[in-house]
Amino acid sequence: MKLLSVGSDEPGVFAFGQYATGIVAVGQISVGVIAIGQVARGVVAVGQVAVGVVALGQVSAGASYAVGMLGVAARGRGLVLRLFPKVESIPPRPAPPPVAPEGVLAGRDPEAWIAVERRGDELYIAGTKTAIDTASVGGSMREATALGEEVGVARVVGTAAADGASDYRSAATPTITLAARQIALNRRRGWRMVAWLGEKNIGTAELVGRFALTALWGAAVVGVIAWSLAALLE
Numbered sequence: 001m002k003l004l005s006v007g008s009d010e011p012g013v014f015a016f017g018q019y020a021t022g023i024v025a026v027g028q029i030s031v032g033v034i035a036i037g038q039v040a041r042g043v044v045a046v047g048q049v050a051v052g053v054v055a056l057g058q059v060s061a062g063a064s065y066a067v068g069m070l071g072v073a074a075r076g077r078g079l080v081l082r083l084f085p086k087v088e089s090i091p092p093r094p095a096p097p098p099v100a101p102e103g104v105l106a107g108r109d110p111e112a113w114i115a116v117e118r119r120g121d122e123l124y125i126a127g128t129k130t131a132i133d134t135a136s137v138g139g140s141m142r143e144a145t146a147l148g149e150e151v152g153v154a155r156v157v158g159t160a161a162a163d164g165a166s167d168y169r170s171a172a173t174p175t176i177t178l179a180a181r182q183i184a185l186n187r188r189r190g191w192r193m194v195a196w197l198g199e200k201n202i203g204t205a206e207l208v209g210r211f212a213l214t215a216l217w218g219a220a221v222v223g224v225i226a227w228s229l230a231a232l233l234e
Contacts, residue, residue, distance in 0.1 A: 001013065001022075001232065005020070005021075005022060015027070020035075020037065025037070025042070041224065041228045050066075052225060053065075053221070053222070055073065058070070060076070060080070061073070062076060063221040063225075066078075068080060073217075083213045083217055085193040085194065085210055086193065086194040087192075087193055088193070090190040095152050095185070096155075097153075098114050098115040099114060101125050104156055104157075105130070107158060111155060111181070113155050114156050115153055116132065116156070117151070118141065121141070123180055132154065132156055132178045132179065132180050133177070136180060140182075141183065144183070150185065154183045155182040156179065156180055157181050159177045160175070160176055
C-alpha cells in the first residue's frame with residue numbers, strides 16, 4: 001500500500017482519483033475508512049450516494065447513523081427511515097414548591113404544601129416525627145407505590161382543637177391535627193421507546209421486529225463495507 005496514491009487503482013493511505021481506495025479516499029467512486037466522493041463506501045462515508053457505518057449524503061445507507069435527503073439507518077436525520085426505536089426521556093413530575101411547615105403547625109395557616117416523607121403506610125412532615133392523617137390520600141399513595149413513585153410534597157390542612165379547660169386567666173392550648181388532602185408524586189426521570197406510528201410507548205411485536213430489522217440491516221451494510229475494504233488488507 002502506498003502512502004499516497006493519485007490517479008491509480010492501487011490502494012494508499014491517502015488516495016485521490018476517479019476510483020480511489022485508501023484509508024482516506026477522495027474520488028468520484030471512493031472506498032476507504034473515510035470515503036468522500038459521488039459514490040462513497042466506508043466506515044465514514046460522505047457523498048451523493050453514501051454507504052457506511054456513518055453515512056452522510058443525498059442517498060445514504062448507514063449501519064449506525066445516516067443524514068440525507070433519503071436514507072435508511074438505525075438512527076438518523078432528514079428523510080431517513082429510522083429502524084431503531086427512538087429513546088425518549090420522561091422528565092420528572094413537577095410538584096408545587098413546598099413551604100415551611102411552621103405556619104400549619106402553629107395554626108396560622110389553614111393549609112399549605114409542605115415537604116413530607118412516607119414511612120410504610122404513614123406520612124410524616126419531612127425530617128420529623130409529626131404524623132399526618134392519610135385517610136383522604138390512601139388510594140393515591142398506594143397508586144404511587146405501584147408506579148414506583150415517591151410522595152414528595154403534600155397539601156396539608158391543620159385543624160385546631162382546644163386541649164384542656166380554659167378559665168378567665170388563660171386560654172386553652174390548641175392542638176393542631178394535620179391531614180393530607182392531596183399529594184404530589186416525585187417521579188424520577190425515566191426513559192421510554194417511541195413507536196413508529198404516534199407518540200406512544202412501543203409495543204412488544206414492533207420492538208422485536210425493529211431490533212431484528214436493525215440487526216439485519218447493520219449486518220448487510222457492514223458486510224458491504226468489509227467486502228469493499230478487503231483490498232486494503234491484501
